[in-house]
Amino acid sequence: MSKVFIIPFHVKALKDSIMPQGLGGAYVSCFVKSESYVDATERALKKLAEDGLHPEEILQPINELESSSWEEYLKESWSDYIDNFPNQEEFEQAIEMNQIVYSPFASYDPQ
Numbered sequence: 001m002s003k004v005f006i007i008p009f010h011v012k013a014l015k016d017s018i019m020p021q022g023l024g025g026a027y028v029s030c031f032v033k034s035e036s037y038v039d040a041t042e043r044a045l046k047k048l049a050e051d052g053l054h055p056e057e058i059l060q061p062i063n064e065l066e067s068s069s070w071e072e073y074l075k076e077s078w079s080d081y082i083d084n085f086p087n088q089e090e091f092e093q094a095i096e097m098n099q100i101v102y103s104p105f106a107s108y109d110p111q
Contacts, residue, residue, distance in 0.1 A: 002033045002067040002095055005040035008059035009048065017052030024110035025056065029103040033095045037062050047100040067095050078103070 008029045013019040019026060030047065034040035041058065048055050065073055070091045074082050084104045086094060094101055 002092075003035065004065045004067050004095060005032050005034055005037050006030075006063040006065055007032060007037075007041055007044045008062075009044070009053075009055050010057040010059060011048060011053040011055055014052040014054050019053060019105060019107070022110070023107045026105040026107040027059070028053075028105045031065075031091075031095070031101040031103070033067070033098060037064075044100060067092050 006029050008027065010025060010027055011019070012025040013021060013023060030044035032040040032044050034043065041062070045055060071088045074085055078085065081104050085091070086101065091101060
């Protein structure tokens with residue numbers, strides 16, 4: 001069981017991005033194992049940069065979750081999108097390997 005921070009971001013795609021080009025941007029949450037929200041935020045920012053995403057804004061609130069409560073959290077917060085997330089076992093394995101898990105990207109068209 002690990003402490004996981006849920007950090008929401010507003011992002012835009014850079015040249016070599018995991019996000020398709022042509023979108024105006026997106027909103028995404030990063031799920032990060034850490035002992036502090038400061039460290040979790042720094043790790044999430046690094047991962048976003050590695051994936052070609054420019055953080056326009058760190059959104060609020062930053063929440064905390066015990067990794068063992070993942071499925072319960074999904075049912076409460078993402079019930080329509082559960083199939084887009086790893087299951088409990090996959091999530092805990094990823095978190096224990098210090099991987100950062102993304103929520104689905106809520107994208108929007110350029111204006």
